[in-house]
Amino acid sequence: MVLAAIEEFDRLGREEFLAKYGYREARGYFLTHQGRRYDSKAIAGVAHRGVAGRPLRASEFSGGAATVARTLADLGFTVTTPEDLAAESPIEALLGKVMNLETAKSPQTKRPKRHQPLTLLWALGRAARAEPRLVPWETTRAEIGSLISTFGLVDDAPNPEYPVLKLAHFGLWEIAEHPAPPAASGGEPLRWMRRHQPLSGPCDWVYDLVTKDDAVRSRVAAFLLSEYLHDVDQNALLARVGLQAAPVGRRSTTVERIVRDSALSRLVKTLHDHMCQICGIRLMLPTGPYAEGCHIRPLGEPHNGPDELANMLCLCPNHHTLFDAGALAVQGDLIVVDRSTGAPVGALSVVAEHSIDPRHVTYHREAVAGGEAD
Numbered sequence: 560m561v562l563a564a565i566e567e568f569d570r571l572g573r574e575e576f577l578a579k580y581g582y583r584e585a586r587g588y589f590l591t592h593q594g595r596r597y598d599s600k601a602i603a604g605v606a607h608r609g610v611a612g613r614p615l616r617a618s619e620f621s622g623g624a625a626t627v628a629r630t631l632a633d634l635g636f637t638v639t640t641p642e643d644l645a646a647e648s649p650i651e652a653l654l655g656k657v658m659n660l661e662t663a664k665s666p667q668t669k670r671p672k673r674h675q676p677l678t679l680l681w682a683l684g685r686a687a688r689a690e691p692r693l694v695p696w697e698t699t700r701a702e703i704g705s706l707i708s709t710f711g712l713v714d715d716a717p718n719p720e721y722p723v724l725k726l727a728h729f730g731l732w733e734i735a736e737h738p739a740p741p742a743a744s745g746g747e748p749l750r751w752m753r754r755h756q757p758l759s760g761p762c763d764w765v766y767d768l769v770t771k772d773d774a775v776r777s778r779v780a781a782f783l784l785s786e787y788l789h790d791v792d793q794n795a796l797l798a799r800v801g802l803q804a805a806p807v808g809r810r811s812t813t814v815e816r817i818v819r820d821s822a823l824s825r826l827v828k829t830l831h832d833h834m835c836q837i838c839g840i841r842l843m844l845p846t847g848p849y850a851e852g853c854h855i856r857p858l859g860e861p862h863n864g865p866d867e868l869a870n871m872l873c874l875c876p877n878h879h880t881l882f883d884a885g886a887l888a889v890q891g892d893l894i895v896v897d898r899s900t901g902a903p904v905g906a907l908s909v910v911a912e913h914s915i916d917p918r919h920v921t922y923h924r925e926a927v928a929g930g931e932a933d
């Protein structure tokens with residue numbers, strides 16, 4: 560039964576299999592079979608067809624350790640837990656969680672609410688400044704509340720108790736001395752927070768990763784910005800939470816360019832480790848690695864491109880110049896071509912957390928690299 564479900568999973572592919580039976584992607588509980596990973600709840604539900612005559616829907620039973628993992632283990636299958644994954648690759652575990660936040664939809668805009676993304680960005684800023692991990696409730700409430708008011712959706716109420724509790728139940732946040740806080744619903748959360756005045760903050764392992772590794776911090780920030788916050792002033796948001804602040808105390812021939820660099824440009828460069836997305840070169844200067852943040856659809860008249868991460872690339876100075884001049888264009892499949900010969904130059908290297916808006920690529924190809932040639 561289980562093997563038949565695995566076989567169908569392999570045949571359809573993960574996405575189609577999950578869609579067909581109405582399951583979400585697993586977040587930690589995976590069945591491993593012949594070196595491959597399968598979403599354990601979906602496999603168990605579909606395998607149930609042999610018992611009940613029809614596959615179970617996701618809402619008909621609960622996944623996780625007590626039920627699905629136990630049953631599959633009894634049948635002789637290996638099921639990994641979130642803890643296994645975290646131990647194996649904490650960075651992947653963190654990114655996996657961040658990329659699968661359970662955000663409700665805003666009734667008015669029909670878009671995912673921004674409470675949890677903003678709460679995480681706030682914590683990333685604290686991590687960047689190496690500030691204490693756990694913060695008193697009143698500070699948490701005031702600072703996150705004001706972020707939600709400024710950068711949230713129109714109907715996002717500034718109630719930080721919800722994202723804090725959500726993230727705690729989701730395994731990314733710790734409420735010190737309260738291992739079993741209330742659920743994030745109804746009127747209880749605020750009353751509970753007021754009564755207990757807890758210290759809270761990201762879990763130890765999360766804070767550890769984002770404090771000591773700015774590449775990880777950038778990947779988390781980049782995903783949150785592009786997934787949830789694409790129409791806010793992203794530079795202002797990064798500045799507000801204290802992420803990607805301008806380097807201080809640098810004095811060198813490159814200082815002018817560094818100082819004029821925006822927070823977003825610094826973010827895109829950290830994200831790609833200062834490697835050109837076209838040629839892979841990472842220039843080393845005496846002051847450190849050097850690359851440039853490049854807007855795909857140019858800012859300002861007549862192009863009026865947006866200053867957002869989805870409109871940016873990390874390039875070496877040569878490719879930046881060629882790209883801005885329209886000597887290079889990026890095709891829909893992200894192959895970079897030399898416009899004068901049409902010859903491919905290479906594939907744009909990308910990272911999962913930095914999604915490039917294809918509309919900006921099309922605009923650049925048609926309005927900047929297009930025009931009267933050919």
Ligand SMILES: [Zn+2]
Pocket residue numbers: 835836837838839840874875876877878879
């Ligand atoms: Zn290059």
